[in-house]
Amino acid sequence: MxxxxxxxxxxxxxxxxxxxxxxxxxxxxxxxxxxxxxxxxxxxxxxxxxxxxxxxxxxxxxxxxxxxxxxxxxxxxxxxxxxxxxxxxxxxxxxxxxxxxxxxxxxxxxxxxxxxxxxxxxxxxxxxxxxxxxxxxxxxxxxxxxxxxxxxxxxxxxxxxxxxxxxxxxxxxxxxxxxxxxxxxxxxxxxxxxxxxxxxxxxxxxxxxxxxxxxxxxxxxxxxxxxxxxxxxxxxxxxxxxxxxxxxxxxxxxxxxPRRLGEVAEAMRRHARLLTDHYAGFGGEEHAMRDFRKHCAWYLSGYPVGPDVRRTLAQVSSLAQLDDVLGAFDPDAEIVEGGERIKRGHTNxxxxxxxxxxxxxxxxxxxxxxxxxxxxxxxx
Incomplete structure (x- = not known):
């Protein structure tokens, strides 16, 4: 090699x-x-x-x-x-x-x-x-x-x-x-x-x-x-x-x-804050959260969080709102069988x-x- x-x-x-x-x-x-x-x-x-x-x-x-x-x-x-x-x-x-x-x-x-x-x-x-x-x-x-x-x-x-x-x-x-x-x-x-x-x-x-x-x-x-x-x-x-x-x-x-849902939620919080810092000066938190919506779907792919949560995160608009939603998760929830192999991103x-x-x-x-x-x- x-x-x-x-x-x-x-x-x-x-x-x-x-x-x-x-x-x-x-x-x-x-x-x-x-x-x-x-x-x-x-x-x-x-x-x-x-x-x-x-x-x-x-x-x-x-x-x-x-x-x-x-x-x-x-x-x-x-x-x-x-x-x-x-x-x-x-x-x-x-x-x-x-x-x-x-x-x-x-x-x-x-x-x-x-x-x-x-x-x-x-x-x-x-x-x-x-x-x-x-x-x-x-x-x-x-x-x-x-x-x-x-x-x-x-x-x-x-x-x-x-x-x-x-x-x-x-x-x-x-x-x-x-x-x-x-x-x-x-x-x-x-x-x-x-x-x-x-x-x-x-x-x-x-x-x-x-x-x-x-x-x-x-x-x-x-x-x-x-x-x-x-x-x-x-x-x-x-x-x-x-x-x-x-x-x-x-x-x-x-x-x-595979990571439990609590670890996933913590990663999502950190990522959203990093994005907010990245977009400081050109859109800030509002722009960062719009960008982060697609990441929410990817992070939660294969996890049992329910359609209502997914719909809320598809419209999340602030770090505070994100924290509220993630705070309600069961931190010990596990990914479904085969969940790691669910395709994310482009599939067309x-x-x-x-x-x-x-x-x-x-x-x-x-x-x-x-x-x-x-x-x-x-x-x-």
Whole structure:
């Protein structure tokens, strides 16, 4: 197994938090780090144009805790020059210790502009984007990694080619979400694709992503595919303690029993307060609580709290109201059987893949997709 490293930093276990739009902000990462420190926690993705032009929303998103190390940021874009400028900027300003490139986002508003998961369908463009990013980061000693999907659909697989291009251009490690864009988040992740990528790319670490809901799933994925580590996405939604479990299990220990409802309630209180601090100055408590509503559903997935409680928390508007609702919980209540494996976050798919007009007419074409109105996508 190849070791994961960011400069001189070696994580306690080969585990990375997947950047998730609207989720992996400073508050969420702080929650995860409180259970499992010294791992790699990646900030939600930002767009290269928005970084270069110093979009206010994007600058707000690019926040790290004073004690957060390493500082990992994911950037996406379809213009090699702009992406290189963005990487240079965040490195030159000392904002980051690690840059991850997004070639896997399936959102229509991203792929329709030729970004995210659309990029690997044009290998020459992909190569130029990766090359410019690595060159921009190299003088600062900042490693660049990449995350991508299997391809646009089953008849247009790009994962092996993408992995080889990334390795040839100096990427530090690659991560594969074992679904196509068309599959979106439906069905099961196809771990065999991770194994095939590991066989094809042997000189840099290959990480697997998809359907890791419990620590035992990471052990199973690594055993089945020989991958060098795991990337955790939806599995940590409402389960920030998963990272502590992963450190324990991947270092030979036994995973703790599922948390009782009292522990969950305490985690919810802490998370809500961290979000309130995060949004201080741009929305404060009211904005934080609106954001926290989705987390309430994830935290309580599988717990016997009843529909009335869930409806109340879906409209929670203050920390005081949250405390009142959580205070009525039975702290000894346990999760229902199989509750840890209830899917949280996106579950939709298959989808129709959105691409720029004529995008696939000439896959070898180096022409850069039209990024008109691209600033509207900041933080998407």
């Amino acid at each position: 190849l070791p994961l490293q960011i400069g001189s930093f070696t994580p306690k276990a080969p585990v990375v938090l997947a950047p998730m739009a609207g989720v992996t902000n400073r508050a969420f990462r702080a929650m995860c780090r409180s259970y499992g420190d010294e791992l790699v926690y990646v900030n939600e993705m930002v767009m290269s144009h928005a970084v270069v032009y110093r979009n206010d929303k994007t600058l707000t998103m690019m926040q790290f805790g004073d004690d957060e190390s390493p500082r990992s940021l994911q950037i996406y874009g379809s213009d090699p020059d702009m992406l290189g400028r963005a990487v240079h900027q965040v490195c030159d300003e000392g904002r980051v210790d690690h840059v991850d490139l997004n070639f896997g986002c399936p959102a229509a508003k991203v792929t329709r502009k030729g970004g995210g998961a659309a990029v690997p369908a044009k290998p020459k463009l992909l190569q130029q984007i990766v090359r410019r990013a690595v060159q921009a980061a190299e003088p600062y000693g900042v490693p660049v990694t990449a995350k991508f999907r299997m391809g646009l659909w089953d008849d247009l697989r790009t994962d092996i080619t993408t992995g080889r291009i990334c390795a040839d251009e100096g990427i530090g490690w690659i991560a594969l979400h074992a679904r196509t864009v068309e599959q979106h988040y439906s069905g099961e992740a196809r771990w065999e694709a991770i194994g095939a990528l590991k066989e094809a790319v042997t000189d840099i670490p290959v990480l697997g992503n998809g359907d890791i809901w419990e620590a035992s799933d990471a052990v199973a994925m690594m055993a089945q595919t020989d991958c060098d580590g795991v990337v955790i996405g939806r599995g940590c939604l409402g389960r920030p303690w998963l990272f502590g479990d992963l450190i324990t299990v991947l270092n030979g220990g036994e995973a703790p029993a 798919g298959p989808i129709k893949v959105a691409l720029p007009e004529g995008y696939l007419d000439d896959p070898d074409e180096l022409a850069i997709p039209d990024d008109a109105d691209v600033m509207a996508l900041s933080g998407g």
